[in-house]
Amino acid sequence: MKSEEELWSLLRDAYHMPYGAAQIALVEQVMAHADAGGHEQLRLASRMFATTAYVHGGEPARSFVTFSWCRSEYDKHPERFDADDEHTLLWHFKYMVNGLLKFPAVPLARTHDVLDDMERRFRAGGHSLHAVYAYRYVVAAHLEDPSAEDWYAKWCAAPRDRNSDCAGCDPGAKVDHLVTRGRDEEALAIAGPVLAGQLTCIEQPQSILTSLLVPFVRTGRLDEAVDAHRKAYRRLRGNIADLQSIADHVEFCARTGNETRGLELVQRHLPWLDRAPTPQAEMQFAAAAALLLSRVEPGLPAGDATAGELGARLAARAREWAAKFDERNGNAAVSRRTEATLAAAPLIDQLPLSADARHLAERRPGWPGTVGSPAAADLVRAELPPLPDDPAALLERAWELYDEHRIEAATAAFERFDELLPDPPADMAARRLEGQARLAAIRDDGGPAARALFQEVAAAHRALGAQLKALEAEARAVLCRDADDAMLADLTALTERIVAHPDADADTRAEARLRPEWALLRLERPADALAAVDAAVAEGPQKPTLLAELAGRRARVFMILEEYEEAEVAAGQALEHYAALGNPPPAAIPAVIRGHALGNLERYDESVASFDIALGLDVERTLRLNALVGRGRARLAWGRAAEAVDDLVEAVADHVSHGEDIPAALVRHDLAAGYLQAGLALDAAEAGESALDVFDRAGAQEQADRVRYLLSRIYRELGEAEQALGLLEGLAAGLEDYDDPHARGRMLQETGQVLYDMDRDAEAAERFTAAADVFKSCGNMLSELHCRRMRALSLRWAGDLPAAVAAVDEADALVRQFETTAHRDEPWLIWQKAMLGCDAARVYIGDGRPADAAHRCEIASQALRLIGALGEALDADFLHAECLMRLGDPAGAETRLRGVLGVAPRGSRIEQNTAWMLAESLEAQGRAEEAEQIRGAYLQQ
Numbered sequence: 001m002k003s004e005e006e007l008w009s010l011l012r013d014a015y016h017m018p019y020g021a022a023q024i025a026l027v028e029q030v031m032a033h034a035d036a037g038g039h040e041q042l043r044l045a046s047r048m049f050a051t052t053a054y055v056h057g058g059e060p061a062r063s064f065v066t067f068s069w070c071r072s073e074y075d076k077h078p079e080r081f082d083a084d085d086e087h088t089l090l091w092h093f094k095y096m097v098n099g100l101l102k103f104p105a106v107p108l109a110r111t112h113d114v115l116d117d118m119e120r121r122f123r124a125g126g127h128s129l130h131a132v133y134a135y136r137y138v139v140a141a142h143l144e145d146p147s148a149e150d151w152y153a154k155w156c157a158a159p160r161d162r163n164s165d166c167a168g169c170d171p172g173a174k175v176d177h178l179v180t181r182g183r184d185e186e187a188l189a190i191a192g193p194v195l196a197g198q199l200t201c202i203e204q205p206q207s208i209l210t211s212l213l214v215p216f217v218r219t220g221r222l223d224e225a226v227d228a229h230r231k232a233y234r235r236l237r238g239n240i241a242d243l244q245s246i247a248d249h250v251e252f253c254a255r256t257g258n259e260t261r262g263l264e265l266v267q268r269h270l271p272w273l274d275r276a277p278t279p280q281a282e283m284q285f286a287a288a289a290a291l292l293l294s295r296v297e298p299g300l301p302a303g304d305a306t307a308g309e310l311g312a313r314l315a316a317r318a319r320e321w322a323a324k325f326d327e328r329n330g331n332a333a334v335s336r337r338t339e340a341t342l343a344a345a346p347l348i349d350q351l352p353l354s355a356d357a358r359h360l361a362e363r364r365p366g367w368p369g370t371v372g373s374p375a376a377a378d379l380v381r382a383e384l385p386p387l388p389d390d391p392a393a394l395l396e397r398a399w400e401l402y403d404e405h406r407i408e409a410a411t412a413a414f415e416r417f418d419e420l421l422p423d424p425p426a427d428m429a430a431r432r433l434e435g436q437a438r439l440a441a442i443r444d445d446g447g448p449a450a451r452a453l454f455q456e457v458a459a460a461h462r463a464l465g466a467q468l469k470a471l472e473a474e475a476r477a478v479l480c481r482d483a484d485d486a487m488l489a490d491l492t493a494l495t496e497r498i499v500a501h502p503d504a505d506a507d508t509r510a511e512a513r514l515r516p517e518w519a520l521l522r523l524e525r526p527a528d529a530l531a532a533v534d535a536a537v538a539e540g541p542q543k544p545t546l547l548a549e550l551a552g553r554r555a556r557v558f559m560i561l562e563e564y565e566e567a568e569v570a571a572g573q574a575l576e577h578y579a580a581l582g583n584p585p586p587a588a589i590p591a592v593i594r595g596h597a598l599g600n601l602e603r604y605d606e607s608v609a610s611f612d613i614a615l616g617l618d619v620e621r622t623l624r625l626n627a628l629v630g631r632g633r634a635r636l637a638w639g640r641a642a643e644a645v646d647d648l649v650e651a652v653a654d655h656v657s658h659g660e661d662i663p664a665a666l667v668r669h670d671l672a673a674g675y676l677q678a679g680l681a682l683d684a685a686e687a688g689e690s691a692l693d694v695f696d697r698a699g700a701q702e703q704a705d706r707v708r709y710l711l712s713r714i715y716r717e718l719g720e721a722e723q724a725l726g727l728l729e730g731l732a733a734g735l736e737d738y739d740d741p742h743a744r745g746r747m748l749q750e751t752g753q754v755l756y757d758m759d760r761d762a763e764a765a766e767r768f769t770a771a772a773d774v775f776k777s778c779g780n781m782l783s784e785l786h787c788r789r790m791r792a793l794s795l796r797w798a799g800d801l802p803a804a805v806a807a808v809d810e811a812d813a814l815v816r817q818f819e820t821t822a823h824r825d826e827p828w829l830i831w832q833k834a835m836l837g838c839d840a841a842r843v844y845i846g847d848g849r850p851a852d853a854a855h856r857c858e859i860a861s862q863a864l865r866l867i868g869a870l871g872e873a874l875d876a877d878f879l880h881a882e883c884l885m886r887l888g889d890p891a892g893a894e895t896r897l898r899g900v901l902g903v904a905p906r907g908s909r910i911e912q913n914t915a916w917m918l919a920e921s922l923e924a925q926g927r928a929e930e931a932e933q934i935r936g937a938y939l940q941q
Contacts, residue, residue, distance in 0.1 A: 004039050011046055018722070019056040019239060027053050044073055044080055051092050058241035058277040060099040067092050071117075090127070090163050093118040097135040101142055102280035104324040111139060122163065130158035134165065134173065141177065144333035152177055167193075172208040175215075184215035206235035210245045213252045217347045225256075229353055230682065233265075237689075238723075240272050244281035251288040251341060254295050257350030260656050262292040267303065268693045273317075283321035283334075287341040290315035294342075300659050303697075315342055387413055391421040395428060398435060403545040404584040411439060430460040434473065441480060451480035468503045475515055483522035491516050510541035510550070517553055521560070530557045548577030552590040559593055567597040575613070588614040592627050599630065604638035607631075625651050629667055636670065641678035648674055652687075665694035669707050672714065681717040688714055705731055709747075716754065725754045745774035749787055756794055765794035765803075782832070785814050789836045796843045804843045811836050827867040834860040834869075838876050841883065854883035874900050874910050881917060890924035897921060901938075915939055 002010075011030045017023040027050045034042040047066040054063035074081055074089055081089065093114065100111040119132045133155040140148035156174070164170055171190045178187035194208045209232035216225035233249050236242040246269055253262030266289045276282035293302065293311030300307040318338050325334035384406070388394050398413035414435050417424075424432060437453035454477035461469040475494040481487045498504055498512040513536035520529035533553045541547060551574035558567035571594035578587035591614035598607035611631035615624065632647030648671040655664035668691035675684035688711045695704035708727045715724035732747035752767030772787035792807035815833050818824060837860035841853035857880035864873035881896040897918040904911035915938030922931035 002033050002037075004037065004042060007033050007037075007039065007042055007046075011042070011049065014053070015049065019053065019058075019241065021057065024050075024053050024057050024059060041080065044070065044085070048085060048088055048092075051095065055095045055099065056239075056241055058239065058243075058275075060095070060241075060277055061103065063092075063095060063099060067096055086125075087162065090118075090121060090125070093121070094131060094135055094165070098138060099278070101139060102278035104279055104321070104328040106328075108139075108328060108330075115139065127163050128159045128161040130155065130160050130164045133158055134170070137177070138173075141180075142333070143329055143331065144336075148177075166204075169204060169207065172204065172211055175208055175211045179211060179215055184219050187215050188212065188219065188221075206232040206242075207245065210236070210248050213248065214347065217256065217351065222348075222351055225351060226353055229253075230686070234682075234685070237268070240275065241277050243269065243272055243276055244278070244284050247281070247285040247288040250285065250292050251344060253353065254288070254292040255344055255347045256353070257346065257348065258353045259292065259295045261353050263296060263300075263302070263307075264690050264693065266292055267697070270303070279321050279324070283318050283325075283338065284341070286314040286321075287318035287338050290318060291342055291344055301661075318342065384409060387416055389420070391417055391424070392428070394420065395431060399431070402435065402438060403543075404581060405586040406584055407439070407442060410435070414439070426460070427464055430457065430464060430466075430469075433457050433460055437473075437476070441476070447480065451477045454480065468498065468501045468508065471498050471501065472508070472512070475512065479515060479518060483519045485523075488516065488519045488523065491519060506539050507541045507543045507546055510536040510539040510546060512536075513539060514550065514553065517557070521557070526557055526560045530554070530561065533557060544577060544581055548574050548581065548586070548590075551577060552586070552593070555590050555593045555597070559597060562600075564597040564600040568594055568601065571597060571610075583617060585617055585619055588617045588619040588623055588627070591617075592623060592630060595627065595630050595634065599634045599637065602637070604634045607634040608638065608640075621654070625654055625663075628654075629670070632667075632674065633670055636674050636677060639677075641674050644674040645671065645678060645680075661694045662698060662700070665691040665707075666703070668694075669703070669710065672707070672710055676710070676714055676717065681714055684714045685711065685718060705734065712750065712754075716757075721754055721758050725751065725758070728754060741774050741778040742780060745771045745778070745780065745783060745787075748774060749783065749790075752787070752790060752794070756790065759797070761794045761798035762800070765791050765798060765800075765807075768794060781814065781818060782828070785811060785818070785832055785836070788814060789832070789839055792836075792843055793839045796839075796846050801843070801847045805847055808836075808840045808843050812840075830863050830867050831869055831872070834863040834876070835872065837863075838872075838879055841879055845883065845886065850883045850886040854880055854887065857883060870903075871910075874904060878910060878914055878917070881914075881921070885917065885921060885924070890921040893921045894918060894925070911938065 007030050010026060014023050014026040014030065017026065027046060030042070031046045031050060033039075034046050047070050051063045051066045051070065054060055054066065070089055070092070074086070096114050097111060097118070100106045100114065115132070115136060118135070119129065122129055122132055133151055137148055137151035137155050139145075140151050152174075160167075160170070165173065171194055175187040175191050178184070178190070191208050191212055194205050195212075209228040213225060213228055213232075216222070216228055229249060229252060233246070236245050236249070246265065250262050250265050250269075253259065253265065269285065270289065273282055273285060276285070290311045293307045293314070296307045298306060298308030298311075302310045305313070318341075319335070322335040322338040326332050384401075388397060394413060394417045398410050398417060401410035401413055414432065417432065421428070433453070434457045437450055437457050440453050441450035443450075454473050458470045458473035458477065461467075461473060471494055475491060475498065478487060478491045478494060495512045495515060499509045501508075504512070513532060517529045517532040517536075520526070520532060533550060537550050537554075541550070551570050555567045555571035555574060558564070558570055571590040574590035575587060575594065578584060578590070581587075591610050595607045595610035595614065598604070598610060608631055611627045611634065614627040615631070619627075628647045628651045632644045632651065635641070635644035635647065648667055651667045652664050652671060655661075655667065668687045672684045672688035672691065675681070675687060688707050692704055692707045692711065695701075695707060708731055712724040712727040712731075715721070715727070728747055728751040732744060732751055735744040735747060738744070748767050748771035752764045752771060755761075755764035755767060768787045768791035772784045772791060775781075775784040775787060788807060788811040792804050792811060795801075795804035795807055815829075815836065818829055818833075837856040841856045841860075844850070844853035844856070857876050861873050861876040861880060864870070864876060877896050877900045881893040881900070884890070884893040884896065897914050900914045901911065901918060904914055915934055919931040919934045919939075922928070922934065
C-alpha cells in the first residue's frame with residue numbers, strides 16, 4: 001500500500017502528463033489506493049481531476065460517475081471543498097451537459113436536470129448566468145429548437161465571469177452558431193482575437209480554426225483556409241478525444257477536391273471508430289468519411305474493402321446512430337444534419353491543401369511536358385517516316401521498329417501488313433507470326449500464351465526448312481518458362497546448337513549468347529550473367545540495335561554487382577549507340593542506369609543530366625517513375641532540395657492515383673527529407689506521417705522505423721520536442737534485442753540531446769551515460785567521448801556537481817587514450833578535446849573553481865583557432881572572460897571581450913552577450929560612462 005504522501009506525488013505527476021490513456025491509468029491508480037486507504041481529501045482531489053482527465057482523454061462517459069460522486073460529496077461535506085474546488089465543480093457542470101448530450105442512451109430529461117441544477121447553484125452562488133445560457137443554447141441547437149436564438153441572445157448579453165468558457169473557447173462556440181446560419185463575416189470578426197494568438201487554451205486555436213474552415217472558403221480567404229486546416233489538424237490528430245473535430249477536416253477535404261488527403265485521414269483514424277469517445281463523434285466521423293469515400297474511385301482499395309464498400313458501411317453506421325439520437329430527441333434533427341453531410345456539395349473544385357497538392361495543381365497536364373528539363377527538351381529524336389504501302393517493305397519496316405523497341409509503331413506496322421496482305425505466303429506468314437509472338441511476350445511478360453506462339457513459329461520455320469530460325473524460336477519459347485536449373489540447361493543446349501549452326505552470322509551468335517543472361521539474373525547469378533553478355537560481345541556483332549542492347553545489358557549487370565564505375569561507362573556506350581539510332585525509347589534504360597550509377601559515385605550533377613535524358617523520352621510508366629525518383633534523390637544529395645521536391649511530388653501523385661500505397665510511402669520518405677532540407681518542416685512532417693501510417697498498417701517495421709527516425713528530426717525542427725522524444729525512445733527500446741549497438745547508441749545519444757534541449761538535464765545525463773556505455777562496448781571511442789562530455793554538462797545543469805566533476809574526469813581519461821593513437825592530431829579530435837575543455841570550464845565554474853575553468857578555456861580557444869573553428873573559439877573566449885570576472889580580473893576580462901566584440905557577427909547572440917559582460921567589466925573598473933556607451937551601441941539597437 002502506498003503512503004498518502006506518495007499518492008499525492010503521483011497525482012501531481014498525473015497533472016503534468018498529456019491527456020490520454022496513460023494519464024487516466026495513473027489517476028485511477030491514485031483513486032483506488034485513496035479509497036483503500038480511506039484518504040478522504042485525496043479521494044476527492046483524485047476524482048475531481050479524473051473528471052477532467054476523462055473528458056480531455058477521450059473517455060467522457062466515465063466522467064459522469066466521478067462528477068456525480070463529487071457533486072454528492074459537495075452536498076454532504078461542503079467543508080472539504082475550498083474555493084478552487086467549488087469553482088472546478090461548477091466548471092464540470094458544463095462538461096456534463098455537453099457530454100450527456102452526445103450519448104443517445106442518456107434521456108434528455110437527465111441533461112435538463114443537470115442544466116437546472118447548474119443554474120440553481122450558479123444563482124445561489126451569485127454567479128453570472130453566462131455559462132448557463134451558453135449551455136442551454138447548446139442543448140436547443142442540438143435539437144434545432146427555435147429557442148436556440150433566444151438563448152444565444154441571452155448568452156451574448158450576460159456578463160462573463162470566471163465560470164464562463166475561456167476567452168478563446170467562448171468566441172469559438174459563437175462562431176459555430178454564426179457559421180450554421182451563413183453569417184461568415186460576423187464569425188470571422190468574432191474569431192479575430194483568437195486567430196491573432198491573443199486568446200489560447202488547450203482547445204485553441206485548433207477548435208476555432210476548424211470551425212472557420214468553411215467560412216474561409218465561402219468568403220474567398222483560400223490561403224487562410226489552407227493554413228487553418230494544416231495548423232488545426234496537426235494539433236488534433238494525436239488525441240482520440242478530438243475525433244469529432246477531425247471529422248470536420250475529413251469533410252473539408254471531401255468538399256475542396258482533396259480526396260487523396262482526405263483518404264489518408266480516413267485510413268489513419270478509422271481504427272478509432274471502435275473506441276470512439278462518444279456516439280456523436282462516431283456518427284459524425286462515419287458520415288464525413290462516407291462523404292469522402294463517395295468522391296473517390298469506388299474500386300479503390302481501402303483496407304479490407306473497396307472505397308465504395310467501406311463508404312456504404314460507414315454511411316449505414318452514421319444513419320444508425322442518427323436514428324437513435326432522433327428517437328431520444330423526439331425529432332429528426334440529427335438525421336437531417338447527417339444526410340446533409342452525406343450529400344454535402346463541393347465548396348470549390350480544388351483547393352490544394354498540402355505543398356504536394358500545390359505543386360501538382362501548378363503543373364501542366366501531361367507527363368513528358370512537366371518532368372522535362374532543358375537538357376531533356378533539347379534531346380534529338382528521329383522523326384519516323386510514314387509506313388510504306390508495299391507489303392514486303394512494310395514487314396521489314398515493322399521488324400526494324402520492333403528492333404528499336406518502338407512497340408506502338410511496330411504494332412501499327414504489323415496490323416497494316418495484315419490489312420494489305422491478309423493471306424501472305426508461307427515465308428512472310430512465318431515472319432508475321434514471329435512478330436505476333438514477340439509482341440505477346442512483351443504484353444504478358446513472356447507467359448504461356450507467348451510460349452505457345454513461339455512454338456508455332458518454330459514449327460512454321462522448320463516446315464520451310466529454316467532450321468536456324470526454328471532453333472531461335474525454340475530458344476525464345478524456353479525463355480518464356482520460369483527460370484530454374486532445368487530451364488537454363490535447355491536454353492544453354494539450344495544456344496550451343498545455334499552458335500554451331502553453319503548459317504549463324506555474328507549477330508545471330510551474339511543474340512544466342514545473350515539469351516541466358518536473363519535466366520542467370522533470375523537465378524541470382526549476376527557474375528555468370530556478365531560472362532554471358534561478354535561472350536555475346538566477343539562474337540563481334542554489327543547490328544546497331546544489338547550493339548546498343550549489349551552495352552545496356554552490361555551496364556545493368558554492373559549495377560547489380562555494385563560496380564558503379566563500370567556501369568556508368570557501359571551505360572554511356574549504350575547511349576552513344578542509341579543516339580546514332582535517333583534515341584528510340586530503349587535509350588531511357590541505360591540513361592536511368594547511368595543516372596543511378598553516377599548518383600552512387602556522388603557525381604550528382606551528371607546523374608541529374610542522365611535522368612533528364614530518360615525523362616525526355618517517351619517511356620513507359622514504371623521506367624518514368626524510376627527516373628523521377630532517381631533524379632529527385634540525386635537532386636536531394638546535390639543540395640537542390642526544391643527541385644528534388646518537384647520530382648518526388650510527381651512520383652507520389654502517380655503512385656497514389658494508381659492505388660499503390662507502399663511505393664507512394666517509400667517516395668514520401670524521400671519527399672519528407674527533401675522538404676526538411678528545403679526548410680519546409682511542416683510539409684516534411686505531413687509527408688513523413690503519411691508514409692508512417694502506410695508502413696505501420698502494412699507491418700513494414702524496418703521502413704516504419706526509418707521514417708520514425710526522420711520524423712524525430714523533423715519534430716525537433718518544428719519545436720515538437722515531446723513527439724521527437726517519444727519516437728527516439730521507442731526506437732531505442734526496439735533495438736534492445738537487436739545486434740546493432742551503433743544504432744542503439746545513436747538513438748540513446750539523440751534521446752539525450754532532446755532531453756538536454758528540453759532542460760530535463762538529469763534524464764539527459766542518464767541517456768548520455770547509457771549511450772556512452774553502448775559505444776564503449778563496440779569500440780566507438782569518438783561517440784563515447786561525445787556522450788561522456790554531454791553527460792558532464794547535463795549533470796552540471798542538473799545541479800549534481802560532484803557527479804559532473806567525476807564525469808569530466810572520465811572524459812579526460814578517454815581523451816588521453818586517444819592521444820596514444822594515430823588520431824591525436826586529427827582536427828575532429830582536437831575539436832572534441834577543446835569542446836570538452838569548455839564544458840569542463842562550465843562544470844568548474846559551478847564547482848567554485850574559476851581558475852581551473854579559465855585554464856581550460858584558454859587552451860580550448862587556442863586549439864579551436866588552430867583548426868579554424870572560429871565560432872567555437874569566440875564562445876571559449878567569452879567563457880574565459882566570465883572566469884576572469886569571477887577571479888576579480890575585470891581588466892583581463894575586458895581584453896578578452898573586446899577581442900570577441902571586434903569579430904562577432906553584428907546582432908548575433910555572442911555579440912549581445914559579450915557587450916553585456918563588457919559593460920559589467922567596465923563598471924567593475926569604475927568606468928561607468930564607457931559602460932553606458934557600450935550598452936547604447938550594442939544593447940539598445
